[in-house]
Amino acid sequence: MENLRYHIQLPMTDPHQLAQDEAYFFLNLNGEKKTVRFHDYADLYTYKGLYEQLFYERLKCASPKKVTSILKKSIDHSKGVFSELRVLDVGAGNGIMGEELFNEGVARVVGVDILEEAHKALLRDRAGIYDEYYVMDLTAISEQQKSLLQQWQFNCMTCVAALGFGDIPTQAFINAFNVIEIGGWIAINIKETFLDKTDNSGFSLLIKEMIVNQVIDIYHLEKYRHRISIDGRPLFYYALVARKEQDWNWIL
Ligand SMILES: C[S@@+](CC[C@H](N)C(=O)[O-])C[C@H]1O[C@@H](n2cnc3c(N)ncnc32)[C@H](O)[C@@H]1O
Incomplete structure (x- = not known):
């Protein structure tokens, strides 16, 4: 660029x-x-x-590279084939994560974002990276939008730098998650407090419930420096790779 x-x-x-x-x-x-x-x-x-x-x-954001690298490692360890991934990139923005996946050679990558401005920026800055890019609000997808997404037969979902802090709401995450095939890979990053008792954000509860109800099976969880703050402090996040075992059908 x-x-x-x-x-x-x-x-x-x-x-x-x-x-x-x-x-x-x-x-x-x-x-x-x-x-x-x-x-x-x-x-x-x-x-x-x-x-x-x-x-x-x-601010030295390292997350797209980090999440992609642990996704690759997890797939290699389980004798899967990274190049067969059909990825739904949630909260795709102007395509930085999509570019990372594209460069690593996934089979398909489709972006979704709520903002028309994100799509315009993608076309301006990284045209050709995504096989398709949908502007939709994932908190409220229609049956039609859901079956449109399902046609891609996604076996992987990524969501980077978009969970918590007022970005993607839990319902949007759940709706995207439920579009991914059973056995598919989930690769996300999330702020470091998400495992604490004190964290009462929806995501903390959702991910914990997903683990204990065997909705996801964790393959890799790693604390790393997501980026630095404006005064230079390291901001730590967890990068998480899991496999989907079933749809999420609970109410939080
Ligand atoms: C920090 S950006 C991350 C962009 C990209 N993943 C990256 O790593 O650079 C978060 C993105 O989530 C999108 N987003 C927020 N709420 C959303 C929703 N309900 N449905 C779809 N996208 C949403 C925002 O528009 C924004 O582009």
């Missing part, structure tokens, strides 16, 4: 006061200073290369 450079300025305020989803930066464009929140993806995707410059260059 062509390397556009932006003048990004991080705020002077004590960053410890800001939750991860409240963080923001200043974008200096043609002499004007614009405040952009980290989670205002529609805005971020509008500027070619800005998302990559902020999260991947400056």
Whole structure:
């Protein structure tokens, strides 16, 4: 991708006061200073290369590579064939995870995101990476959308840098999960507190319930540095690879 450079300025305020989803930066464009929140993806995707410059260059996000590498390892260990994966990439954004999977040679990769801006950015920045890209709100998919997704016969779902912190809600995750074939691979990352008793986010409960009810079988769980915060602190996440054993049919 062509390397556009932006003048990004991080705020002077004590960053410890800001939750991860409240963080923001200043974008200096043609002499004007614009405040952009980290989670205002529609805005971020509008500027070619800005998302990559902020999260991947400056804040050293390592997650697409990490999740892909442990997915590969898990499949190799179970004598599976990585190149046969038909992947649904949930919360695909402008396609960074899709590109990683594409470069590693999966059979199919299909992206889904709620934002039209994400799709536009994908077409602008990484056209040809996904076999198909759907703009849909996964929290509320219709029967028609569900059978459209099922036609791809996905045997893998990825969801990177998109769970918790006000991104993909649990229902969206469940709806996508239920589209994946039994025995399919689930490869995600999730914030480090998700195994703590104190974590009362929906995901903490959902993943724990999935494990104890044998909805998923964990193959690999690894704590790693997802990225750094705006004051340089490491932000640790878990990368998790599991195999789907059955659909999720419970109410949380
Ligand atoms: C931080 S981005 C991650 C993008 C990409 N996976 C990456 O690693 O760069 C999170 C994405 O989740 C998408 N998202 C949030 N809620 C969603 C929903 N209900 N259905 C589909 N996508 C959603 C957002 O639009 C955003 O593009």
